[in-house]
Amino acid sequence: MNRFFFGIFPYLCLAVFVVGHIWRYRYDKFGWTTRSSQLYEDKLLRIGSPLFHFGMLGVVGGHILGLLIPQSWTDKIGLSRHAYHVLALAGGIPAGVAAVVGLIILVYRRRTTGPVFSATTVNDKVMYVVLGAVIVLGIWNTIAGSWLQFGGEYNYRDGVSPWFRSIFEMRPDVDLMAAAPWGFKIHAVLAFLLFAMWPFTRLVHVFSAPVGYLNRPYVVYRSRDARARGPQVRTPQGTWDKPGVKN
Amino acid sequence: MRVMAQLAMVMNLDKCIGCHTCSVTCKQAWTNRTGMEYVWFNNVETRPGLGYPRRWQDQAEWEGGWVRKANGRLTLAAGGRMKKLLNIFSNPKLPSIDDYYEPWTYDYETLLNSPQQQQFPVARPLSLISGKPMNVTWSANWDDDLGGAREYGPKDPMIKGIEDKVKFEFEQTFMFYLPRICEHCLNPACAASCPSGAIYKRSEDGIVLVDQERCRGWRMCISGCPYKKVYFNHKTGKAEKCTFCYPRVEVGIPTVCSETCVGRLRYIGLMLYDADAVLDAASVENDQDLFAAQRGVFLDPEDPAVQREAERAGIPGDWIEAARKSPVKRLIMDYQVALPLHPEYRTMPMVWYIPPLSPVVDVVKETGHDAESQANLFAAIDTLRIPVEYLANLFTAGDVAPVNEVLKKLAAMRSYMRDINLGRDGNADIPATVGMGEEEMYEMFRLLAIAKYADRYVIPTAHAEQAHALEELATDCAVSEYGGGQSAAFGEGSGRGGLTPVAVENLRVLKETQTADSLEELPGENPLRGRVNLLNWDGKGMPDGIFPGDKTGTPQ
Numbered sequence: 001m002n003r004f005f006f007g008i009f010p011y012l013c014l015a016v017f018v019v020g021h022i023w024r025y026r027y028d029k030f031g032w033t034t035r036s037s038q039l040y041e042d043k044l045l046r047i048g049s050p051l052f053h054f055g056m057l058g059v060v061g062g063h064i065l066g067l068l069i070p071q072s073w074t075d076k077i078g079l080s081r082h083a084y085h086v087l088a089l090a091g092g093i094p095a096g097v098a099a100v101v102g103l104i105i106l107v108y109r110r111r112t113t114g115p116v117f118s119a120t121t122v123n124d125k126v127m128y129v130v131l132g133a134v135i136v137l138g139i140w141n142t143i144a145g146s147w148l149q150f151g152g153e154y155n156y157r158d159g160v161s162p163w164f165r166s167i168f169e170m171r172p173d174v175d176l177m178a179a180a181p182w183g184f185k186i187h188a189v190l191a192f193l194l195f196a197m198w199p200f201t202r203l204v205h206v207f208s209a210p211v212g213y214l215n216r217p218y219v220v221y222r223s224r225d226a227r228a229r230g231p232q233v234r235t236p237q238g239t240w241d242k243p244g245v246k247n
Numbered sequence: 248m249r250v251m252a253q254l255a256m257v258m259n260l261d262k263c264i265g266c267h268t269c270s271v272t273c274k275q276a277w278t279n280r281t282g283m284e285y286v287w288f289n290n291v292e293t294r295p296g297l298g299y300p301r302r303w304q305d306q307a308e309w310e311g312g313w314v315r316k317a318n319g320r321l322t323l324a325a326g327g328r329m330k331k332l333l334n335i336f337s338n339p340k341l342p343s344i345d346d347y348y349e350p351w352t353y354d355y356e357t358l359l360n361s362p363q364q365q366q367f368p369v370a371r372p373l374s375l376i377s378g379k380p381m382n383v384t385w386s387a388n389w390d391d392d393l394g395g396a397r398e399y400g401p402k403d404p405m406i407k408g409i410e411d412k413v414k415f416e417f418e419q420t421f422m423f424y425l426p427r428i429c430e431h432c433l434n435p436a437c438a439a440s441c442p443s444g445a446i447y448k449r450s451e452d453g454i455v456l457v458d459q460e461r462c463r464g465w466r467m468c469i470s471g472c473p474y475k476k477v478y479f480n481h482k483t484g485k486a487e488k489c490t491f492c493y494p495r496v497e498v499g500i501p502t503v504c505s506e507t508c509v510g511r512l513r514y515i516g517l518m519l520y521d522a523d524a525v526l527d528a529a530s531v532e533n534d535q536d537l538f539a540a541q542r543g544v545f546l547d548p549e550d551p552a553v554q555r556e557a558e559r560a561g562i563p564g565d566w567i568e569a570a571r572k573s574p575v576k577r578l579i580m581d582y583q584v585a586l587p588l589h590p591e592y593r594t595m596p597m598v599w600y601i602p603p604l605s606p607v608v609d610v611v612k613e614t615g616h617d618a619e620s621q622a623n624l625f626a627a628i629d630t631l632r633i634p635v636e637y638l639a640n641l642f643t644a645g646d647v648a649p650v651n652e653v654l655k656k657l658a659a660m661r662s663y664m665r666d667i668n669l670g671r672d673g674n675a676d677i678p679a680t681v682g683m684g685e686e687e688m689y690e691m692f693r694l695l696a697i698a699k700y701a702d703r704y705v706i707p708t709a710h711a712e713q714a715h716a717l718e719e720l721a722t723d724c725a726v727s728e729y730g731g732g733q734s735a736a737f738g739e740g741s742g743r744g745g746l747t748p749v750a751v752e753n754l755r756v757l758k759e760t761q762t763a764d765s766l767e768e769l770p771g772e773n774p775l776r777g778r779v780n781l782l783n784w785d786g787k788g789m790p791d792g793i794f795p796g797d798k799t800g801t802p803q
Contacts, residue, residue: 033464033484038337039344040376040481046337053336114377115344119481208463210335210442214328218439222447222458224709 005189006177010167013196020199021207034205040115044105052102058095059138062088067164071157081155089142096139103132127201130194137187144183160184217242249522250546250557252566253433253453253597254491254515254706255575256505257585258426259695260603261657262512265392265424267291269504269513273428276503277490282482284350284375287387288489289504291426295403295413295637296390298425300346303475304589305404310340311473312436312592313529321530321593323439323471331442331467340470344481348386350375376481393422405640412633421606421634425641426512428504429476429489430588430596431455433520433544434529437488440471446486451709452517453597454491462486473592497709505704514694516573516705517566518597519546519557529593535646537590544595545580548573569707574694575599582683582691584653586642601695602642602650604657606634619665621677624658656681656691664692766792 024032038045066088074084107128110116145154163176177185198204273289292298306312310325325331325340353370361368374381390399393415400406400415414420431448435455438446445461446468448454457468457477464484468477477488492502496515500506505513521544528540546553548570557567570576578585578601585599604624611618611627618624628635628651635654639647663677667689678688694702763769769776779793 029460030483030485032460033462035484036464036466036479037481038341038466039479042337042341042343046339049336114379118377205463208443210332210444210463210465212444213332213442216444218323219435220438220441220444220447221450224449224451 002174002178005185006163007172007174009189010172010192013192014167016196017198020196021204024199024204032204032208033202034208035119035202037110037113037116037119040119041109041113044109044113048102048105048109050102051098052106055095055098055100055102058091059099059135062092062095066157067161070161070165084157092142096135096142099135100139103135107132123201127194127197127203130190130197131203134187134190134194137183137190141181141183141187145181154181154184156180156184160188164188215242248546248553248556250519250553250560250562251453251522252451252557252562252570253518253520254431254496255453255518255579255597255599256428256502257514257575257578257599257601259510259512259514259601260423260425261601261605262510263291263424263426263603264510265291265293266509267388268507268509269426270387272503272507273489276492278478278487280480282480283478283487285344285347285387286478286480286487288476288478289426289428290387291424292388293391293393294423294425294641295400295406295415295420296393296396297399297402299348299387300342300475301385302402302404303342303473306473306592309342309470309473309475311471311475312594313434313439315530315532315593319530319532321434321526323436324473325440325470331440335442335465335467338466338470341466341479342469342475344376345385348389349381351381351383354380393420396420405637408640408645409633409636413637421609421637423603423606423634425588425600426504427474427476427588428502428598429455429491430474430594430598431489431491432597433525433541433595434593435472436592436594437468437472437477440467441465441486442467446477449493452491452493452496454493454496455488456490456493457486457488459485459487473589473594474596496706499706499708501704501706511698511703514574514578514698514703516575517570517707518573518576518579519548519553519562519567519570520544521546525595529595534591534644537593538587538643538646538649541587541590541595542579542583545576547580548576563707566707569705572705574698574703574705577691577694582656582687582694584656584691586649586653588642589644590642591644600642601657602638602653603634604654604661607631607654607658608661619662621659621662621680624661625655625680628654628658652681656683659683660688660692660695663688 071081075081079087110120110128141156145156159176159180163173163180166173166176177188180188194203269289270287270291274287277288278284278286287299290299298304302308306324312324313321314324316322323331326334351372351374354373355370357368358370371380372383373379390396393400396415400413400420401410406413431454433453435446435448438448438455441462442465443461443463445458445463447456447458449456462485464479464486466479466486468486468488469475469479471477477486479485480487492504495502495506501513501515505515524544528544529537531537531540546557548554548557548567554567557570558564575585579599584601586602587596587599589596607624607627608618610631611623616623635647635650636645638654639645639650643649659677659681663673663685667673673685673689675685678685683691759769759773766775766778766780774795777792778795779790781793784790784793
């Protein structure tokens with residue numbers, strides 16, 4: 001059981017995640033969008049969407065810190081475990097709460113605003129349930145494990161984090177995860193399930209985060225025969241340059 | 248100097264009768280789809296009025312277009328790149344569906360299925376957004392022909408500063424129609440606002456297009472465009488806009504809105520411009536200088552130096568020739584009677600307008616004076632603050648001098664042509680008062696009043712050697728390669744067989760059929776060659792070619 005969920009299932013999900021994205025990008029560039037419903041309803045979205053998205057950015061940042069950076073590294077730079085915990089809670093709780101509150105507002109909006117609800121597909125609904133469960137379990141783990149410390153403190157950086165890294169070393173350490181509390185186990189399994197669903201949902205828009213905008217000339221020129229010669233983005237000299245070059 | 252070519256349009260507002268044929272045919276051709284019910288790539292507004300979407304000109308509210316910073320550089324009015332990205336999760340300036348209007352249909356079935364009854368059955372309006380019955384309270388043209396002007400007229404953003412002068416009592420007011428399409432700007436704010444880089448300006452003809460495969464639905468273009476001419480398809484989650492009917496103009500036929508214009512008020516032609524000069528011209532300090540600055544960017548295609556440079560920039564010879572014959576160039580540069588719409592947005596729009604003289608003529612007529620007399624018209628133009636100031640707010644950032652100049656040219660043409668039409672000799676003094684020669688004035692009259700199809704639309708075709716690449720580029724999508732018929736797994740139009748692409752070939756076939764005298768004369772490869780035109784068929788007998796041929800092409 002543990003062997004399947006923490007030794008095999010992650011690989012299945014990651015494989016689907018990678019291949020699925022390549023497939024979707026190849027076959028469905030037209031469907032690759034945020035599918036925004038702002039046109040239907042603005043006021044709740046104005047509060048809920050930034051709350052949720054910025055909260056999620058914080059949550060993802062926290063996971064990178066907690067899962068990818070080994071405990072020994074933070075020990076080395078002289079960050080005590082207690083200090084790390086305080087830091088993680090100080091960043092994690094607000095981000096998590098923002099994401100949850102945002103999600104509640106967004107789901108409420110989706111359910112109560114007629115046009116938004118009718119634009120919601122089954123695909124969306126399943127994704128929201130899994131996403132919501134992952135987030136709620138994550139918050140619960142933070143509160144129960146690190147803050148209130150039900151059933152003793154669980155240091156996930158001794159258990160979950162090394163296991164997560166061991167997946168990418170192709171030597172999944174199932175025993176580490178088998179010893180983790182139930183909350184962490186379910187959170188991990190559902191998170192991998194979410195990764196597997198990712199390429200087939202609107203979540204793909206995450207990979208379109210337009211960071212390139214910061215370093216692009218304002219006006220894009222393209223030749224009519226772009227397809228023959230491959231995509232080209234060019235600016236006639238003297239008009240808009242990249243930021244910082246001239247304008 | 249870097250010469251670029253731009254397809255541009257001029258509309259002669261005096262001739263617009265507000266029939267909305269352009270809007271309807273455009274909608275039938277381009278936005279007659281789910282998700283686009285509320286969208287009009289072409290719309291006709293009654294001015295004064297709110298426009299579509301409501302109060303789109305109020306940039307203090309919408310923050311569209313560019314603004315000039317203290318250091319003389321341009322920045323997007325809604326903020327630079329960083330601010331745009333920080334607002335990406337919820338665009339604070341996006342118009343809501345109510346600012347356009349909630350589209351609806353009628354429950355026609357109740358009319359057809361109604362049992363015999365005393366009362367006449369009623370088809371209730373149903374919202375196309377929610378599917379529920381709704382009360383229709385606004386539309387793209389609710390204030391058409393000054394309907395409800397006493398309520399809506401004073402809210403027109405262009406009335407600002409002249410509120411005390413504009414009367415909305417029916418007998419005292421003035422009005423004209425303003426047809427609007429995308430401006431295909433030289434300095435497009437929509438393209439600059441797009442975080443994904445999906446909106447681009449075609450380097451060959453300057454048409455601004457949305458690449459449907461690169462658009463990710465961030466919605467920044469919709470608020471970035473000060474003319475509010477980029478729309479959000481709420482089913483596919485992508486931005487769509489007027490394409491200047493690129494599949495048509497590429498084969499040399501005018502846009503749908505121009506082709507079907509009843510008043511024949513639209514002109515299409517090429518403008519050559521200096522791309523190096525665009526940014527400086529868009530950055531001049533004074534808003535009222537922008538219009539002249541933009542005119543300064545255009546190049547004279549008769550100038551041999553310009554022709555040489557154009558050739559060096561890879562512009563084909565027949566395009567340079569078309570630029571020389573361009574009716575748009577004549578109206579903008581030679582006669583100088585066309586003005587840009589809202590140059591103060593600093594986007595360098597490329598759909599220009601000849602302001603209407605008719606409100607002035609109407610006033611003179613109502614006073615009982617001779618409305619064809621140059622002296623009367625000139626006096627009226629000089630003394631009437633309305634509509635001149637209103638027109639200046641639309642076309643010259645409030646500067647009345649250029650508007651006066653144009654109206655006087657139109658007034659002079661009117662008086663000069665009266666003499667000619669009455670069989671008298673033309674009075675050379677009249678054109679001279681507006682700095683024109685007799686012949687020039689007559690040529691202008693011909694172009695404005697009686698120009699033929701080929702004179703109004705001078706559209707060079709895209710080159711045949713590019714034809715393969717042209718086909719199905721740009722606003723269509725790669726899914727066209729995979730056939731159709733499967734369900735949209737990830738939302739409207741996604742997955743295999745999403746949208747039906749635009750085929751250049753169909754239009755070419757259509758054009759050949761339209762211009763040939765009989766179907767027998769069509770070129771061999773035209774599938775309609777040898778077929779029967781059913782509109783001419785009397786229903787008797789079975790002529791050859793009434794049914795399509797088998798796969799080998801021989802008619803049955």
